[in-house]
Amino acid sequence: MVFGVRGTTLPDREARSFVVEDGRLREGHCAELLADGGWILPGLVDMHTHPGSDGPSDPFDDGKLRRHLEQHRDAGVLLVRVPGSTVRIPDWAPSDPALPRIHSAGRWLAPPGCFYPGYGREITEDELADAAVEEAKAAGGWCKIIGDWEPGEASVPLEVLTAAVAAVHDIGARVAVHCQTAEGGRNAVLAGADSIEHGMHFDLALLDRMAAQGTALVPTFTTFADIAARAREGEPSPLRDWLLAGWAGLPGVVRAAHEAGVTVLAGTDCAPYGNIATEVGWLVRAGLPPEVAVGAASWTAREWLGEPGLADGAPADFVVYAEDPTVSPAVLADPQHIVLGGQVVR
Structure with missing residues (x-):
């Protein structure tokens, strides 16, 4: 199938025309147009999502994985990062051209008793570095470490975490760390x-170092908004106070991170899948400029992951909107057209 698309591309704001052929974008013109006008973005990205399960008490299921990925795709989310799962993502999912492209991180790695029971791979401190390398190799480039859990529970010690990160970096892979305590x-x-x-209770004094070394922040407002709402309805307790304080401070952390030059990226963490527009809205409310917030779910996320955007010869993964989403970010929830690998989804 060969067709064309023309409109204003983001983030460069140029009037451009593409031909889609053999699943690739080519600069040029075509008589058969899918879209003539509008705003063209690289396919949306959810940088923190866990398809395949509906929650900690729900077993991973291949059918749910497919359904959740299809929900992402049908919302214009054409690339997902899965930072941890109860199982390694099965090989069929990344190889299916009808599903979003996947960056996965294998199984969660957590100290015993510091994560949802049975919801990850429990490892001791002595095992962490080897396990992190094993998961990163199996996943193809990422691993995920539960660096802390609830207040009063020990975080992974600095020297242990440093050794694990170094071991993963030595094989050319990357490390995502779950953090919701200051330590x-x-x-x-x-x-x-x-x-x-996440980054709740984050020490702002660390932001300059974070920016200098290229560590990104994925705050996942969407899931913590739900957690905070449930906490407000619960009985008073130190844990409830801690959660609500972390939620109240998270917008300030995100705003300060952006101002310090930290790359802030959009991830939802939870169902409903394909809900990245909501996360972008939270980033805007936190104080990010709308163009930065939209980029956090599109071109910035892609560049940070090493994936192409709207480039000649790149995979034809893009979305088209009637309005400029950097002016009206809510329009992200309503793409006019979605193209994945050159195939028209909508």
């Missing part, structure tokens, strides 16, 4: 982690 966030940054997932 956990500190250890992750000092260890040289590639991404901080």
Whole structure:
């Protein structure tokens, strides 16, 4: 199938025309147009999602994995990063051209008792570095470490986390670290982690170092908005106070991170799948400029992952909108057209 598309591309804001042929974008013109006008973006990205399961008490299921990935795709999310799962993502999913492209991180790696029971791979401190390398190799480039859990529980010690990060970097792979305590966030940054997932209670004094070493922040507002809403309805407790304080401070962390030059990326963490427009809205409310917030779910995320955008010869993965989403970010929830690998989804 050969067809053309023309419109204003983001982030460069240029009027461009492409021909889609053999699953690739080519600069040029075509008489058969899918879209003539509008705003063309590289396919959307969810940088933190866990398809295949509906929650900690729900077993991973191949059917759910396909359905969740299709929900992402049908919302214009054509690339996902899966930072941890109960199982390694099965080979059929990344190889299916009808599903979003996947960057996975194997199984969660967690100290015993510091994650949802049975929901990851429990490892001791002595096992962490080898396990991190094993998961990164199996996943094809990423591993995910649960660096901390609830207040009062020990974080992965700095020297242990540093050794694990170094071991993974030695094989050319990257490390995402779950952080929601001040100590956990500190250890992750000092260890040289590639991404901080969540970042509640984060020490702002670490942001300059985080920016200098290229550590990204994926705050996952979407899931913590739900957690905070449930906490407000619960009985008073130290854990409830801690959660609500972390939620209240998260917008300030994200805003300060952006101002310090940290790359902030968009990830939802939870169902409903394909809900990245909501996360972008939270980033805007936190104080990110709308163009930065939209980029966090599209071109910036792709560049950070080493994936191409709207380039001649790149895979034809793009979305088209009637309005400029950097002016009206809510329009991200309503793409006019979605093209994945040159195939028209919508």
